[in-house]
Amino acid sequence: MNLLQKKFRPVEFIIEQLIKSVSFVSFAVIILIFLFVFREALPIFSQKEKTVPKEELQTGSYGEEPTIDLQNQTSNLDNQSKNKDEATIKNLLGNEWQPVGLEPKYGLRPLFLGSLKVTFIALIIGAPLAILAAIFSSLFAPKKIKEFIKPSIELLSSFPSVVIGFFALVTLATFLQNIFGYTFRLNAFVGGIAMAIAIIPIIYTITEDALNAVPKYYSEASLALGASKWQTALFVVVPAATPGIFAALLLGFGRAFGETMIVLMATGNAALNSLNIFDPVRTLSATIGAEMAEVVFGDVHYSVLFFIGSLLFIITFIINAIAEFYVRAKLMKRFRGE
Amino acid sequence: MKKIILVILVILTFGFIYQGKTITIKGSDTIVILAQRWAEIFMKENPDIKVQVTGGGSGTGIAALINGTTDICNSSRPIKQSEIEKLKAKYNSNGIEIKIAIDGLSVYTNNANKKVNELTLEQVRKIYTGEITNWKEVGGDNAKIILYGRENNSGTYVYFKEHVLENKDFSPAMQSMPGTAAVINAIAKDKNAIGFGGAAYAKGVKDIAIKKDKNSKAYLPLKKYILTGEYPISRFLYMYTVKKPEGNVKKFIDWALSNEGQKIVEEIGYFPIRKIK
Numbered sequence: 140m141n142l143l144q145k146k147f148r149p150v151e152f153i154i155e156q157l158i159k160s161v162s163f164v165s166f167a168v169i170i171l172i173f174l175f176v177f178r179e180a181l182p183i184f185s186q187k188e189k190t191v192p193k194e195e196l197q198t199g200s201y202g203e204e205p206t207i208d209l210q211n212q213t214s215n216l217d218n219q220s221k222n223k224d225e226a227t228i229k230n231l232l233g234n235e236w237q238p239v240g241l242e243p244k245y246g247l248r249p250l251f252l253g254s255l256k257v258t259f260i261a262l263i264i265g266a267p268l269a270i271l272a273a274i275f276s277s278l279f280a281p282k283k284i285k286e287f288i289k290p291s292i293e294l295l296s297s298f299p300s301v302v303i304g305f306f307a308l309v310t311l312a313t314f315l316q317n318i319f320g321y322t323f324r325l326n327a328f329v330g331g332i333a334m335a336i337a338i339i340p341i342i343y344t345i346t347e348d349a350l351n352a353v354p355k356y357y358s359e360a361s362l363a364l365g366a367s368k369w370q371t372a373l374f375v376v377v378p379a380a381t382p383g384i385f386a387a388l389l390l391g392f393g394r395a396f397g398e399t400m401i402v403l404m405a406t407g408n409a410a411l412n413s414l415n416i417f418d419p420v421r422t423l424s425a426t427i428g429a430e431m432a433e434v435v436f437g438d439v440h441y442s443v444l445f446f447i448g449s450l451l452f453i454i455t456f457i458i459n460a461i462a463e464f465y466v467r468a469k470l471m472k473r474f475r476g477e
Numbered sequence: 478m479k480k481i482i483l484v485i486l487v488i489l490t491f492g493f494i495y496q497g498k499t500i501t502i503k504g505s506d507t508i509v510i511l512a513q514r515w516a517e518i519f520m521k522e523n524p525d526i527k528v529q530v531t532g533g534g535s536g537t538g539i540a541a542l543i544n545g546t547t548d549i550c551n552s553s554r555p556i557k558q559s560e561i562e563k564l565k566a567k568y569n570s571n572g573i574e575i576k577i578a579i580d581g582l583s584v585y586t587n588n589a590n591k592k593v594n595e596l597t598l599e600q601v602r603k604i605y606t607g608e609i610t611n612w613k614e615v616g617g618d619n620a621k622i623i624l625y626g627r628e629n630n631s632g633t634y635v636y637f638k639e640h641v642l643e644n645k646d647f648s649p650a651m652q653s654m655p656g657t658a659a660v661i662n663a664i665a666k667d668k669n670a671i672g673f674g675g676a677a678y679a680k681g682v683k684d685i686a687i688k689k690d691k692n693s694k695a696y697l698p699l700k701k702y703i704l705t706g707e708y709p710i711s712r713f714l715y716m717y718t719v720k721k722p723e724g725n726v727k728k729f730i731d732w733a734l735s736n737e738g739q740k741i742v743e744e745i746g747y748f749p750i751r752k753i754k
Contacts, residue, residue, distance in 0.1 A: 196558060196561040196562065196565065196571050197571060198556060198561060198571050198572045198573060198574040198717070199570075199571060199572065199573045199574065199721065200573065200574050200575070200576075201573045201574070201575045201718070201721060201722060201730065202575045202576065202577075202730065202731075202734045235646075235649065236649075237629075237646045237647070237649075238629055239629045239634065239635060239638065240638070240644065240646055241644055244646075249649070308659075308662070309662070312666070313666055322621050322623065322669075323623060323652070324623070324663065324666060324667045324670075325652060325663065403655060404655070404659075407652035407653075408628070408652055408653040408654070408655075409624075409649060409650050409651055409652045409653065410649055411649050411650060412649070419650070419652045421653070429628040429629075429653065429655055430628060430629060432506075432533055432534035432536065432537050434536050435536055435539075435540075435557055435559055435560060436536065436540040436543075437563075438559065
């Protein structure tokens with residue numbers, strides 16, 4: 140008998156395959172989620188034939204009629220045949236988001252602008268803080284301080300976003316308005332600052348990892364050549380880790396772009412088409428979060444919301460994919476000296 | 478071993494019997510507090526019937542009714558034509574509408590806004606469509622009006638748009654808040670704010686008296702004015718079922734519409750559909 144030949148063990152084989160398939164499940168889940176979200180969005184691409192306005196349908200009633208007569212209760216808005224309820228490309232590119240009305244307007248531009256505005260404010264405020272904190276704790280801080288800073292920043296990421304949003308809505312908004320004195324209490328700026336709290340831990344953690352991944356001999360060589368500690372950090376270690384820091388920024392961007400609860404609570408949710416950071420904004424994600432619960436299922440509006448969902452999915456997916464695959468590969472390549 | 482199986486079987490059977498008597502109610506977040514209160518008291522009086530109430534929104538409730546996953550759906554807006562069509566296609570029934578309570582919609586401002594105490598419907602409309610943007614145009618201080626409202630799919634938003642705005646679009650500068658409580662909270666903190674929502678919620682903000690037109694009297698959203706219809710912005714709250722209610726569902730709805738049920742409506746802060754004897 141050949142001792143080297145592997146004996147076939149059925150139980151082991153099954154378990155092996157099981158573990159393999161488990162690792163594929165998360166991948167399959169991502170694909171399925173996308174497929175189902177996209178399927179719901181599909182109807183806006185296939186223009187339905189206009190149905191001929193039917194006779195008015197009346198519900199039956201039950202219980203005694205109220206003795207109180209409220210004037211004009213019938214819903215004239217929904218029951219008229221909406222002759223222009225279509226999500227054409229032109230409508231989707233419009234400047235107005237008024238999805239409920241006689242002539243619904245599904246302009247995504249203000250929503251897109253809103254998402255970008257909040258995301259960039261969050262990055263401008265959060266990224267320098269997070270990157271500097273990472274540089275400090277990775278390269279300068281004594282061990283004791285480092286052991287305190289790292290977990291406390293990472294603890295920040297376990298904050299539920301509702302809590303951050305609530306904090307922004309109740310406390311931060313008033314505080315900032317008193318300082319800056321702008322007209323709208325809730326605006327992109329408040330949302331951006333609250334969002335910065337949410338993305339700091341992400342950027343911090345990944346930047347720190349990237350800095351720690353820079354081989355020790357880089358800084359040892361630099362110090363041996365007579366460079367000071369901060370020269371080493373700024374001109375040797377940080378440049379070596381740039382792809383990693385870039386990845387951190389991208390992941391932070393992805394998180395901020397898709398985050399819902401914070402913006403829903405703190406930005407005022409008005410779909411304005413303005414570049415002023417002190418105006419209220421309505422983001423793509425907050426729009427879904429706010430409107431999905433009450434929309435008529437299967438309506439054009441419903442499909443448009445799912446279309447926004449697909450858009451968000453694609454954007455965050457692309458950004459995360461760049462961060463994961465491209466940048467990391469580059470980083471590894473650099474350190475292996477290939 | 479046999480004993481354990483027997484116990485499990487018994488539990489399962491009871492579970493099924495129990496389930497058979499469950500009434501599920503789903504829908505509008507405006508009504509959910511009221512429905513829950515009804516359910517609690519109804520279950521105390523009828524221990525053999527279980528009533529399960531969940532929120533999620535009027536649209537969600539009606540969708541659940543169409544899909545057959547709920548017995549009763551709560552809605553703060555009348556059912557839409559497209560939804561009736563779906564019901565008809567699936568059950569060959571147009572659905573049954575039950576008016577369960579009246580909700581007065583109030584227009585609120587910050588307590589610090591001392592000068593503006595009453596507005597005509599037309600002024601409210603112009604403020605919300607963006608034609609009037611400064612408080613001084615309606616007799617207040619020289620300050621920009623900050624608009625707050627509800628999300629565009631809430632029954633409140635739709636009602637306001639139809640009956641106050643006469644189907645004109647809301648100004649894009651209106652900030653939509655998730656829920657009436659959030660509107661109140663925002664107005665309480667913002668001295669130039671105006672907002673609208675259920676009259677039952679107005680704590681810490683000021684109600685504005687509303688005039689139908691320039692020459693009529695201004696009325697605050699108080700019970701006596703809402704029930705006479707003199708206060709102009711109030712609406713019905715609804716329940717919908719697929720077919721005419723029978724059995725336990727009928728029992729529950731009849732009870733909710735009875736004097737006892739309607740008293741609870743008042744305790745919650747809405748208004749009964751008729752005068753309680």
